[in-house]
Amino acid sequence: MTTPPFDTVSDDDVRIVSLQLGRPARDVIGIAARCVCGAPTVVSTKPRLGDGTPFPTIYYLCHPAATASVSTLEAEGQMPALAALLEGDIGAQYQAAHDAYIGDRDGIEVVPELAGVSAGGMPTRVKCLHALVGHSLAAGAGVNPIGDIALERASWSPTVCQCPDYSDTGEAEQ
Numbered sequence: 001m002t003t004p005p006f007d008t009v010s011d012d013d014v015r016i017v018s019l020q021l022g023r024p025a026r027d028v029i030g031i032a033a034r035c036v037c038g039a040p041t042v043v044s045t046k047p048r049l050g051d052g053t054p055f056p057t058i059y060y061l062c063h064p065a066a067t068a069s070v071s072t073l074e075a076e077g078q079m080p081a082l083a084a085l086l087e088g089d090i091g092a093q094y095q096a097a098h099d100a101y102i103g104d105r106d107g108i109e110v111v112p113e114l115a116g117v118s119a120g121g122m123p124t125r126v127k128c129l130h131a132l133v134g135h136s137l138a139a140g141a142g143v144n145p146i147g148d149i150a151l152e153r154a155s156w157s158p159t160v161c162q163c164p165d166y167s168d169t170g171e172a173e174q
């Protein structure tokens with residue numbers, strides 16, 4: 001798990017993220033979390049893309065097995081179940097997670113259009129578990145309570161590699 005500043009991104013990291021996303025990964029500034037095998041799990045992108053577009057999601061879940069597992073949670077109706085937890089201490093922790101997320105991003109670049117905007121529905125709603133799990137994987141347990149619980153409920157685990165073969169042999173399959 002890693003929050004900014006990030007280590008330099010390798011060409012191989014960008015290649016694998018591009019395979020994971022199914023499109024060329026651009027404006028990558030860091031790998032915020034990795035699979036036990038080393039493949040990227042969470043990619044960090046410039047808060048303002050090269051074409052000028054503001055991009056709020058600095059912790060983007062890119063690992064195919066992880067994203068599929070989180071999509072299953074959403075399909076199972078976990079978002080309203082988790083939103084129902086946003087009271088008392090968990091609600092306060094979620095607000096703090098929102099502030100931490102923006103603080104991490106502002107540490108890279110302050111984009112005025114993104115003022116007060118984090119990701120995933122924070123600080124008061126649950127709108128995208130991918131964004132929240134991405135934050136938990138980047139920041140580590142104890143920062144984003146909803147992302148942490150979603151990760152616990154997911155069939156995917158960051159401790160078990162379920163990666164396809166990303167070897168650089170020309171044709172990309174998967």
Ligand SMILES: [Zn+2]
Binds near residue numbers: 160
């Ligand atoms: Zn792996």
